[in-house]
Amino acid sequence: MGKVTPAPAMGPTYTTKPMVSFLRWAARQRGNVLAYALVAVAVAIALVPYFWMVSSSLKTMTNMFRVPVQWIPDPVNWRSYVIAWHAQDFPRYFLNSGFVAAAITLGNLVLASLAGYSLAKFRYFGRGLLFLLILSTMMLPLEVTMVPLFLIIKRLDWVNSYQGLIVPFLIDGFGVFLMRQYMLGIPKDLIDSARIDGASELRIFWQIVLPLCKPALVALGVFTFREAWDMYIWPLIIVSKDSLRTLPLAISLFMSSYGTAWDQLMPIAVLGTLPMIILFFFLQRAFIQGIAITGLKE
Amino acid sequence: MSSAVHAESHTVRRRLRVGLAAKQAMFGYAILFPTIAILCIFRFVPMIQAFIISFSKYDLIHPPQFVGLANFVDLVQDPLFLNSFWVSLIYVVFSVLPVWPLSLALAILFNRRLVFKNVLRSAVFMPVVMPAVVMAVVWTFIYQQDGALNTILGWVGIDPIPWLRSSAFALPAVILIGIWRATPYYMVIFLAGLQAIPAEYYEAAEIDGAGHWSSFWNITLPLLRPTTLLVMVMTVIVAMKVFAVPMIMTGGGPADSTRVLPLFIYQTAFEFFDMGRASAMSVFLFVAVMLFSVAQIRIFTRGEE
Numbered sequence: 001m002g003k004v005t006p007a008p009a010m011g012p013t014y015t016t017k018p019m020v021s022f023l024r025w026a027a028r029q030r031g032n033v034l035a036y037a038l039v040a041v042a043v044a045i046a047l048v049p050y051f052w053m054v055s056s057s058l059k060t061m062t063n064m065f066r067v068p069v070q071w072i073p074d075p076v077n078w079r080s081y082v083i084a085w086h087a088q089d090f091p092r093y094f095l096n097s098g099f100v101a102a103a104i105t106l107g108n109l110v111l112a113s114l115a116g117y118s119l120a121k122f123r124y125f126g127r128g129l130l131f132l133l134i135l136s137t138m139m140l141p142l143e144v145t146m147v148p149l150f151l152i153i154k155r156l157d158w159v160n161s162y163q164g165l166i167v168p169f170l171i172d173g174f175g176v177f178l179m180r181q182y183m184l185g186i187p188k189d190l191i192d193s194a195r196i197d198g199a200s201e202l203r204i205f206w207q208i209v210l211p212l213c214k215p216a217l218v219a220l221g222v223f224t225f226r227e228a229w230d231m232y233i234w235p236l237i238i239v240s241k242d243s244l245r246t247l248p249l250a251i252s253l254f255m256s257s258y259g260t261a262w263d264q265l266m267p268i269a270v271l272g273t274l275p276m277i278i279l280f281f282f283l284q285r286a287f288i289q290g291i292a293i294t295g296l297k298e
Numbered sequence: 299m300s301s302a303v304h305a306e307s308h309t310v311r312r313r314l315r316v317g318l319a320a321k322q323a324m325f326g327y328a329i330l331f332p333t334i335a336i337l338c339i340f341r342f343v344p345m346i347q348a349f350i351i352s353f354s355k356y357d358l359i360h361p362p363q364f365v366g367l368a369n370f371v372d373l374v375q376d377p378l379f380l381n382s383f384w385v386s387l388i389y390v391v392f393s394v395l396p397v398w399p400l401s402l403a404l405a406i407l408f409n410r411r412l413v414f415k416n417v418l419r420s421a422v423f424m425p426v427v428m429p430a431v432v433m434a435v436v437w438t439f440i441y442q443q444d445g446a447l448n449t450i451l452g453w454v455g456i457d458p459i460p461w462l463r464s465s466a467f468a469l470p471a472v473i474l475i476g477i478w479r480a481t482p483y484y485m486v487i488f489l490a491g492l493q494a495i496p497a498e499y500y501e502a503a504e505i506d507g508a509g510h511w512s513s514f515w516n517i518t519l520p521l522l523r524p525t526t527l528l529v530m531v532m533t534v535i536v537a538m539k540v541f542a543v544p545m546i547m548t549g550g551g552p553a554d555s556t557r558v559l560p561l562f563i564y565q566t567a568f569e570f571f572d573m574g575r576a577s578a579m580s581v582f583l584f585v586a587v588m589l590f591s592v593a594q595i596r597i598f599t600r601g602e603e
Contacts, residue, residue, distance in 0.1 A: 233560075
């Protein structure tokens, strides 16, 4: 880490020129105070919306729109969660989102590691071109291709279906890129000696290569799951059946209907964020790493 | 004789090796195939189709009709499209420019020694954790006339702002959320870049008597150049694709002031069922995204060759 200055006690000047050293120390403390102040502001800006979401979710409808604003809910209205949970088929929407996101994540992990392995460790005609082709799909975001993609899904008769929600996203150029880069670092000798021992190609992949890629897989998995859980525009386009709604779609529809039942919407917003917070809490490193290496994504 | 045997075994071995190489190549193709297939069907074919549909009139009910460049000619004369283009441009510029210095500054802050650094960094990172739709919902509530933001602004003497109800403030409101979300995201990328700079450089600079600013300008910024370029390109691409927040918060209004391009494409296609025109707009968006993506891929793969 970029530690800029050594600790004051270690400097030789400390014993010889205590005054200078003290002034330096004071200057550094001033820098520290400024740093902490700035960090505190950043933390506040980042967390106030969270605080407001949770606080609002525990208020009664009348207290939500109180003037002046009521920061701490009084009384704390836990019942709003129960009511919201049953206001629509939210358990179902949760399951839909979870299922779709899990399927997309699994698909990406399997296909990206297979494709990455192929591109990193095998020699064949057209490999460079195929890699370029895969990379170039990152230039084709859904916002650009949504119209024809919808037409394709329509022709496949996948409108209002789980296939329609999942299959187009089973693989993404970024995942392939990530896995390829990671697998380039695996020594070829390791694979060759397994071949000499007579292991089949699939077994080499499964038992030798994949276990070595665990960090990359975890990072890619968390990243993909987050994106899939977030997916909004695509379900909005192809889902009109209530039973297939994903959580983001359900939340947005719930907001636009009913003259917005804010006292129910806020608890659902909290519950919809919870899986991401849990994921972040337990897999923080992978979560952040997934983003740090995304360079090419988004 | 022995040499003949030797030669024969040599060719056998070579054939064996060629056979093995071919077998391995086959395996390589086989495990790549599903990826290529899915990407072809769901990325490339739609892109080609988007071009084709952009030259036709198609409402999903009647069969598509070839109309040449009519959609494009209509578009560049359509005030709604020009407005949408303009809104997107403003969104991109103003949601992206503040993010660069802010995320870099945060990264530099978190690259120092801080007590509870990990906890604080996680706290700052939280906007990225919130799902986009939830973010749109929560911020809509924050932006209410008597809501949280106006209350806080009231503490410093700013009169209540009709955020989402006024065509002057709706776009800034949407932009503000974009900044809130993007800054910690790119902070993480900048942090990764900062941590790749060897500490010795700073130590040497300090021995030479360089101050913080001097180190920043002469070491940090030049060595961070690839990361900075990447962040610049990425932020622009993400901003060009913004959809969920304006869709949910304003639906493009009031008075079209937040109708960004992706939102307009969506509405043209799936609310007005004008697939041809929507595809023509997609082509515009595609060209814009492509220009920046090419830059991005070049930055990213430069270290390889």
